[in-house]
Amino acid sequence: xxxxxxxxxxxxxxxxxxxxxxxxxxxxxxxxxxxxxxxxxxxxxxxxxxxxxxxxxxxxxxxxxxxxxxxxxxxxxxxxxxxxxxxxxxxxxxxxxxxxxxxxxxxxxxxxxxxxxxxxxxxxxxxxxxxxxxxxxxxxxxxxxxxxxxxxxxxxxxxxxxxxxxxxxxxxxxxx
Amino acid sequence: xxxxxxxxxxxxxxxxxxxxxxxxxxxxxxxxxxxxxxxxxxxxxxxxxxxxxxxxxxxxxxxxxxxxxxxxxxxxxxxxxxxxxxxxxxxxxxxxxxxxxxxxxxxxxxxxxxxxxxxxxxxxxxxxxxxxxxxxxxxxxxxxxxxxxxxxxxxxxxxxxxxxxxxxxxxxxxxxxxxxxxxxxxxxxxxxxxxxxxxxxxxx
Numbered sequence: 001x002x003x004x005x006x007x008x009x010x011x012x013x014x015x016x017x018x019x020x021x022x023x024x025x026x027x028x029x030x031x032x033x034x035x036x037x038x039x040x041x042x043x044x045x046x047x048x049x050x051x052x053x054x055x056x057x058x059x060x061x062x063x064x065x066x067x068x069x070x071x072x073x074x075x076x077x078x079x080x081x082x083x084x085x086x087x088x089x090x091x092x093x094x095x096x097x098x099x100x101x102x103x104x105x106x107x108x109x110x111x112x113x114x115x116x117x118x119x120x121x122x123x124x125x126x127x128x129x130x131x132x133x134x135x136x137x138x139x140x141x142x143x144x145x146x147x148x149x150x151x152x153x154x155x156x157x158x159x160x161x162x163x164x165x166x167x168x169x170x171x172x173x174x175x176x
Numbered sequence: 177x178x179x180x181x182x183x184x185x186x187x188x189x190x191x192x193x194x195x196x197x198x199x200x201x202x203x204x205x206x207x208x209x210x211x212x213x214x215x216x217x218x219x220x221x222x223x224x225x226x227x228x229x230x231x232x233x234x235x236x237x238x239x240x241x242x243x244x245x246x247x248x249x250x251x252x253x254x255x256x257x258x259x260x261x262x263x264x265x266x267x268x269x270x271x272x273x274x275x276x277x278x279x280x281x282x283x284x285x286x287x288x289x290x291x292x293x294x295x296x297x298x299x300x301x302x303x304x305x306x307x308x309x310x311x312x313x314x315x316x317x318x319x320x321x322x323x324x325x326x327x328x329x330x331x332x333x334x335x336x337x338x339x340x341x342x343x344x345x346x347x348x349x350x351x352x353x354x355x356x357x358x359x360x361x362x363x364x365x366x367x368x369x370x371x372x373x374x375x376x377x378x379x380x
Contacts, residue, residue: 049236067245071237
């Protein structure tokens with residue numbers, strides 16, 4: 001059996017966040033991030049916050065950084081649009097910002113309503129000056145999230161990791 | 177309801193009087209920013225020049241990162257109306273070191289005093305709102321210690337509630353509509369952030 005394949009990539013992300021001393025994790029309910037969110041909720045070192053909208057994640061991260069803590073925002077591509085205005089804070093305040101985004105409307109998506117924001121996600125993030133990393137396969141996840149965390153917390157950048165739908169799997173609502 | 181009589185500038189000055197290194201203040205954009213700055217600009221103030229809807233969530237992130245410090249968010253009704261959900265997010269965490277003071281003049285001050293939804297209903301063609309009660313919304317979100325302040329006689333207790341009462345605390349203060357001098361802090365956001373972290377953590 002392939003050793004890499006036996007380790008779940010959600011667990012690898014959790015380990016990487018711990019390695020980087022991330023202390024606050026923000027999320028809305030999400031199937032793609034589900035296993036990671038549960039690991040964070042069970043952790044003693046990480047404070048996990050459920051948000052009413054992804055937008056709250058940007059000022060939360062700014063406040064955490066003001067207080068000396070690192071954070072990460074977990075969201076779906078459909079939530080990215082909610083963050084765009086306040087994403088400007090990462091430029092005006094110049095604070096490290098890391099977000100991990102599970103993509104929808106990306107690769108074999110069943111739900112047509114997911115396509116506009118899914119397809120727009122890289123463009124609007126780029127327009128706001130957010131550095132983009134993209135992951136298509138499980139064996140790239142750990143190294144990519146680690147690199148993104150370094151760019152954010154050491155390099156002072158706003159960084160988004162796009163976890164592509166090819167990696168996450170296609171939600172098909174029971175259709176074959 | 178009788179007209180508001182409290183004036184925001186002397187009120188904020190009283191709230192911040194004698195602020196030491198234990199008090200971390202976030203001021204919402206516009207009037208609240210000028211108010212906290214008029215009370216005395218200090219490194220542990222984070223005055224916002226934009227980012228409408230951000231202060232409460234910012235205060236929450238800070239309060240959780242610094243549980244031994246008091247975090248005070250001072251902002252206006254227009255800003256608060258833009259981020260009502262953040263009150264539920266605060267309630268879910270119950271930070272005992274966070275106080276939120278909303279100065280409610282029922283107007284969007286920076287854009288020409290248009291009515292916000294906290295203005296009364298049936299208040300004429302251009303000044304009508306919805307009579308929105310932000311203190312009731314905060315309570316409904318799960319911030320049980322939530323109240324409205326209207327009278328000069330309540331200010332001493334307000335100062336105590338903003339500074340030391342166990343959080344999360346939400347106070348809605350009805351204030352007069354006034355034309356006041358702009359008292360501006362430094363504008364550069366990275367500088368404001370760096371001086372705050374330098375003062376709090378000893379490193380930018």
